[in-house]
Amino acid sequence: MSSLHKNENEKKLPRAITGTTMYMALELMKVISFKKLSLKQTYRHDLESCFYVLIVGCMTYCDQAMPEHLKEWYSHSSST
Template sequence: MAIELLKNMSENKYSIKKSCRYDLESFFYVFLVGCLRYGRPSLEPANLNGWYTDDLSQNYHTKRTDITENFETNIIDCFSPSFDAVKDLARDLSKILFGSNLDQFISRPNSVELYSPIIYAFKNVITQIDEGQIKNENLDSPAVKKRTRRTNSKRGLTIKSSRTKSRRGSRLQPRNK
């Protein structure tokens, strides 16, 4: 949940105007949680328990502190090794959403201020993947396998083959030049 929403809800202010910023910020948190919890060599995920309590005020203060003061130590440094190559993307998204001083938490009237830079940041990473600067080292590992699945169609039973990844996730790494 977006920090501004958490703050307002912790203060019992529930009549909040919907903003695209909240969706983009929430997507950012889903991205971070994925990078922190999946593809880890151990089953022990990074600790984000302070973000998910029954106390909205605690959730607000913990998340805001993690995003502003402790972003490198509590978030970036805790990324799963599988997602090391997208740490710069996380930093870029953080600066886009919260400003270079990480102090902008309120909605902006112009959604282009957020959409365009976020799209550019993702396109930049996609270009790096396409150019081989970031590569998926697990693509040829035993964890990635061909699996046959059956689907029903109007014309009868069809069999499709698809590449699937294990729950461990992919390991994106910058390619050494």
């Protein structure tokens, strides 16, 4: 019985938003920038992240040098 109450309480606690900022959903990035943890992460956020991974993978799968306007993406700075 006591373990049941513990699991119910864990659902109410806000979770930390984790992930690689380069691939993170825009809505989650806004929540992070305003330092709020009230947003529930849904499948849409995961789908958006997968879309970004696909786009970056398609853009970088070539033998040519990276265009100048895309080099900022790879600076890995989280200034928003």
